[in-house]
Amino acid sequence: MKDTMLETPAIELKGIRKTFKLSDSRDADTVLALDDVNLSIRKGEFLTIIGPSGCGKTTLLRIIASLEEADEGEVIVDGEPVTEPGTRRAMVFQTFGLFPWKTVIENVTFPLMIRNFPADEARNTAMRHIKRVGLEKFVDAYPHQLSGGMQQRVGLARALSTGADILLMDEPFGAIDAQTRELMQEELLRIWEEERKTVIFITHDLDEAVLLADRVLLMSRGPGKVREIIPVDLPHPRFDYDVRAHENFAKVRGHIWHQLRNDLVQQREEEVS
Amino acid sequence: MLANLKKPSIWLPLLSLVIVFGGWEIVGRSINPLLFAPPSVVAAQFSELVTSGELAEAAQITMKALFLGYALAVLAGIPFGIVMGAWDRFGDILQPYLYAIFATPRVVVVPLIVVWFGIGFEARLFLVFFWSAIAISVNTAQGVRHARPDLVEVAHSFQASRLQMARHVLIPGAIPFVVAGLRIGAERAIVGVIIGEMFLQIVGLGGVIASGSSELLPAKMLCAVAVIAVMGTIIVTALDMLERRFQSWKGA
Ligand SMILES: Nc1ncnc2c1ncn2[C@@H]1O[C@H](COP(=O)(O)OP(=O)(O)OP(=O)(O)O)[C@@H](O)[C@H]1O
Ligand SMILES: [Mg+2]
Numbered sequence: 001m002k003d004t005m006l007e008t009p010a011i012e013l014k015g016i017r018k019t020f021k022l023s024d025s026r027d028a029d030t031v032l033a034l035d036d037v038n039l040s041i042r043k044g045e046f047l048t049i050i051g052p053s054g055c056g057k058t059t060l061l062r063i064i065a066s067l068e069e070a071d072e073g074e075v076i077v078d079g080e081p082v083t084e085p086g087t088r089r090a091m092v093f094q095t096f097g098l099f100p101w102k103t104v105i106e107n108v109t110f111p112l113m114i115r116n117f118p119a120d121e122a123r124n125t126a127m128r129h130i131k132r133v134g135l136e137k138f139v140d141a142y143p144h145q146l147s148g149g150m151q152q153r154v155g156l157a158r159a160l161s162t163g164a165d166i167l168l169m170d171e172p173f174g175a176i177d178a179q180t181r182e183l184m185q186e187e188l189l190r191i192w193e194e195e196r197k198t199v200i201f202i203t204h205d206l207d208e209a210v211l212l213a214d215r216v217l218l219m220s221r222g223p224g225k226v227r228e229i230i231p232v233d234l235p236h237p238r239f240d241y242d243v244r245a246h247e248n249f250a251k252v253r254g255h256i257w258h259q260l261r262n263d264l265v266q267q268r269e270e271e272v273s
Numbered sequence: 274m275l276a277n278l279k280k281p282s283i284w285l286p287l288l289s290l291v292i293v294f295g296g297w298e299i300v301g302r303s304i305n306p307l308l309f310a311p312p313s314v315v316a317a318q319f320s321e322l323v324t325s326g327e328l329a330e331a332a333q334i335t336m337k338a339l340f341l342g343y344a345l346a347v348l349a350g351i352p353f354g355i356v357m358g359a360w361d362r363f364g365d366i367l368q369p370y371l372y373a374i375f376a377t378p379r380v381v382v383v384p385l386i387v388v389w390f391g392i393g394f395e396a397r398l399f400l401v402f403f404w405s406a407i408a409i410s411v412n413t414a415q416g417v418r419h420a421r422p423d424l425v426e427v428a429h430s431f432q433a434s435r436l437q438m439a440r441h442v443l444i445p446g447a448i449p450f451v452v453a454g455l456r457i458g459a460e461r462a463i464v465g466v467i468i469g470e471m472f473l474q475i476v477g478l479g480g481v482i483a484s485g486s487s488e489l490l491p492a493k494m495l496c497a498v499a500v501i502a503v504m505g506t507i508i509v510t511a512l513d514m515l516e517r518r519f520q521s522w523k524g525a
Contacts, residue, residue: 065430067426067429067430084432085429085430085431085432086432087432090430090431091427091430093423093426093427095423097423097424097426097427099424099427099441099442099445100521100522100523100524101445101446101448101522102441110428110431110441111431111432114428114431114432114433114434114437115432142521144521144524162431
């Protein structure tokens with residue numbers, strides 16, 4: 001624990017606040033989406049974020065990716081404040097975000113091509129990651145010819161091949177069927193165990209949140225706040241044993257569910273009264 | 274059941290043709306020949322129009338105005354649509370007029386066109402060009418405006434420049450809309466060329482219909498109608514196939 005305290009964090013959030021206007025008019029109603037979020041994420045950490053719908057998870061991730069601007073506060077990547085998207089951070093999108101007019105290989109090389117990498121170098125890098133996610137047979141296929149799980153593998157290969165050391169994932173497996181999802185969790189964790197990239201992973205799925213994480217960030221509803229950060233003490237590689245049967249899994253999962261449930265019950269009571 | 278539906282049967286369409294043409298022949302013979310013609314008479318008229326060269330000449334006149342007008346519409350309509358789509362205000366200002374023009378039947382402006390362009394080739398060309406160009410630019414503008422925000426964000430997250438954004442996201446995203454505009458524009462162009470030939474200057478295939486009508490030769494009219502129908506079907510089917518090819522570009 002001590003040496004990680006000395007190391008510069010991969011990402012630091014300082015006093016992040018964000019409100020949204022509900023319309024363009026000047027006196028429009030506003031929603032407070034994030035209220036003073038402070039957070040420090042270690043290099044190589046796998047952080048999952050869970051919380052009730054509308055608590056600001058996506059907003060937080062978009063601010064970390066510099067796709068959205070915070071009203072107040074700072075995003076610091078490796079010691080440097082950031083305001084624009086950068087090559088160190090790569091996003092994996094919930095709806096995959098593949099270009100329908102590009103083939104698998106063209107989609108994966110896109111970020112490298114944007115940065116004017118030599119074509120063969122970009123292609124080699126892309127091929128390596130396409131193979132890694134098991135899609136070498138589909139390099140020349142178009143996204144609409146692939147299943148959801150395969151499309152998200154392309155999304156993952158694209159993010160990996162950028163060489164970014166921070167992966168930002170907003171419910172990446174949310175639109176994928178349960179069995180494929182399980183397989184992809186395993187694949188993602190295997191890749192993470194090899195490369196130890198810093199991962200921020202939003203999910204609605206309690207099991208998924210615990211299964212993947214070093215720490216689970218629990219957010220609370222309404223004005224989005226960090227409610228609790230729960231460390232997950234489960235040995236790696238996690239898919240070499242039955243993680244779900246581990247006593248720590250049940251303990252952490254039970255604790256998070258208890259908190260989430262309180263939040264939801266409270267919300268219902270407020271809605272009724 | 275499904276397998277049966279998929280298998281294309283030639284017997285049903287054939288039977289349908291026999292019944293329709295047979296019925297047409299029987300009914301056609303029993304009606305005053307000044308009003309209607311059975312297929313046998315139409316066929317005879319058709320071969321006469323072909324051997325005299327009248328039909329080929331008429332078709333050539335029609336095609337010339339059609340293709341030139343349509344080509345100009347494509348050349349003008351696409352850039353204009355891009356400007357309209359990219360520059361919101363400009364599009365908003367023009368929109369009500371374009372929709373009004375688009376929705377007004379063209380026959381009602383024929384007298385105006387006569388005043389502006391006379392009754393010659395230019396007038397007919399304008400009838401083809403103008404409405405077709407509007408259809409193409411309105412659709413192109415829509416394509417430019419309807420860039421998928423999620424894909425714009427993807428490109429932005431990977432630091433695409435404005436030019437790269439246009440080339441890799443905005444333009445490909447607009448293509449299905451442009452192609453749809455090309456099809457609608459072609460339909461508009463075909464109607465335009467015939468209106469011009471029937472109501473402005475009596476020439477071409479529209480002219481054959483008009484003269485068939487005044488000479489009380491329904492068979493002649495039907496011949497011209499058939500040629501127009503075949504021509505139109507070929508053009509629209511080809512563009513329809515092109516449109517379907519780009520269908521998958523709209524969503525993943
Ligand atoms: N562009 C926007 N304009 C207005 N309000 C917004 C906008 N984006 C988000 N919000 C609001 O901010 C709050 C947080 O939204 P956000 O999408 O971050 O929630 P979330 O935790 O990701 O929810 P979910 O779990 O359903 O994905 C919500 O109340 C939402 O309505
Ligand atoms: Mg969300």
